[in-house]
Amino acid sequence: MDYRFKRDLKNSFMIVESGFENAGYEKDVLRFNDIDVLVPFHTVDINNVTQVWYDITGLVSLKDYLMQQSITYELMRKVFLYLKIAIDETERYLIDINHLSINVDTVFVVKNDVEWKVMLIYYPDENQSSLESILEFFMSNVSKDMMDFCFKLYDSGMDGNTIDGIIRLIDDEIGCDDIVGDEANNKNEQHDSEEYDYRNEDEERRLDWEYEGSRISDDEDYIWGNNKIDIFGEEELTIFDKIKKCMTDFFETKKKNILDKADNKISLFSRKENRKNKNDIMYEDFSYEPDQQIYEPTVLLKAIEEDRDVLNLKYIGNSKKDDIRIDKEEFRVGSSIEGNDSVIDSPVISRFHAKIIKEGKSYYVEDLNSTNGTSVNGKLLGYRDRIELNPEDTIMFADECYKIV
Incomplete structure (x- = not known):
């Protein structure tokens, strides 16, 4: 399938010429049904040639999407799983799978964080459906430790294995069921090993406090000398201690203010003396002798361009x-x-x-x-x-x- 791309300020299109001669009854199916896994399109007749304009605004090809990712077993499984979902949806409308262009360049992905969905190009030309290009892409772009498995996956696909079979091979490789089981077991072990202490420290201390063989109630105070003490709080001062504390704070504040004013006067006097001393400094004449200048030969512009990396x-x-x-x-x-x-x-x-x-x-x-x-x-x-x-x-x-x- 030959195609080209074109865009305006709002929309982006993939354009294919002709190719709808074999559509048959599927034309009516597509006309009266909105199949959301197919890329929307419209046809235009230009100089007796039918062009199909696929609206790919907001989409990215599967190839470009995968080039932006680190390929893992989970990502491979995700691609084939959503590809299967899209194909199954078209089969509900009796769309021939051979009329779908399943290729790493013509399968598109919705590119946002809200949803991940595969969208297919409907192109009623024979023998368009093939997983070969997708499997070849994975073989060419995976890490070395996944290479052998990708060869196995490719051979399976070339032997006529279905997408279901490919997904099962990936599940067997990563041990999908075992992973789920291990996660569940880990959560149970974590839950069993956790110890919960619902007792508040103050409450525990309150319950354990005893004086002369009897417990002290929550609102009971203990008298010690002239001061009244809350067992679980701070010492409560008498009226005489409060007056003494206020007088001490007052005189400490006055003392601090007097010392700050004295420091300011001393600092001002020091700055005046420094300015006076600076005016008495005698500056000597000096001469500047530049270092010997090193000249380098001029480089040709062409040489710079050739070395530009x-x-x-x-x-x-x-x-x-x-x-x-x-x-x-x-x-x-x-x-x-x-x-x-x-x-x-x-x-x-x-x-x-x-x-x-x-x-x-x-x-x-x-x-x-x-x-x-x-x-x-x-x-x-x-x-x-x-x-x-x-x-x-x-x-x-x-x-x-x-x-x-």
């Missing part, structure tokens, strides 16, 4: 954002802290907004189907459109503007 994006927008230094072959930009090499903190920036790719000595920018788009020198890029970056180019991620320097 980084690309610098200077921020020229209206807010305060950092410049971006691109120093790797694939550099991702977005608002999410995880999965990006540079984070642009802005509500108009998508979580995974765009990526900049280095090929040889050239750099290219590619939009990742962001909500508000990416443009270079005013040209808005479609999903996966790639354009080369040159010095002095202006690149905008949504409304955040940078200049290539």
Whole structure:
């Protein structure tokens, strides 16, 4: 299936020419039913050629989604499980599975934190349904310790094993039932080992307090000398002690004020003496002899460009954002802290907004189907459109503007 991408200020589309000759009765099924696991589309006739426009706004291909993640057994299971759910939903409407484009590039994922859902492309051409590209992607991108299992999974898929069989293989590998059981056992052991002490320390002390063989009630006070003492509180002063304390506090405050005023006068006198002494200082003339200047030969501009291993994006927008230094072959930009090499903190920036790719000595920018788009020198890029970056180019991620320097 040949396709291309196009976008305007609000929507992003994947466009395919023709391919609906074999739809048959499914046209009426799709016309009168809203199947929420299928990417919505409409057809346009241009120069006697039918184009199918799939609205992929807010979606990201399965390939791009997986490239942003660390591939684990759990993630693989999640992909195949939700893929099975989507296929089962289409079968409820008698949609032929061979009319679904099941490919790592044409299976799409809803890209938000609220829900995780797989959406499929309906394209009534024969033999579109195949798990081969998804299995090949996993084989090419997993860690070494998962490689043998992915080969086993690939062989199983090529032997005609269904998605159910693939999910069972993953469950057997990670021991899904055992994990659940272990978690339950751990929680029970933790609950049994916990000891709860509901007694309040003051209450315990109150119950254990005895004086001359009898317990003292909660509101009972004990008299000690001239002072009245609350057993569980602080000493209560007599009237004479209170007067003495007030007089002591008064004289201590007066004493502190007198000492503070004396310190201020001494400090003022010291500053005047320092200024007087400074005026009496005699300054001597001096001469400055610069160090010997070292001259380096001028380097050709071409040589600098050939040695340039980084690309610098200077921020020229209206807010305060950092410049971006691109120093790797694939550099991702977005608002999410995880999965990006540079984070642009802005509500108009998508979580995974765009990526900049280095090929040889050239750099290219590619939009990742962001909500508000990416443009270079005013040209808005479609999903996966790639354009080369040159010095002095202006690149905008949504409304955040940078200049290539």
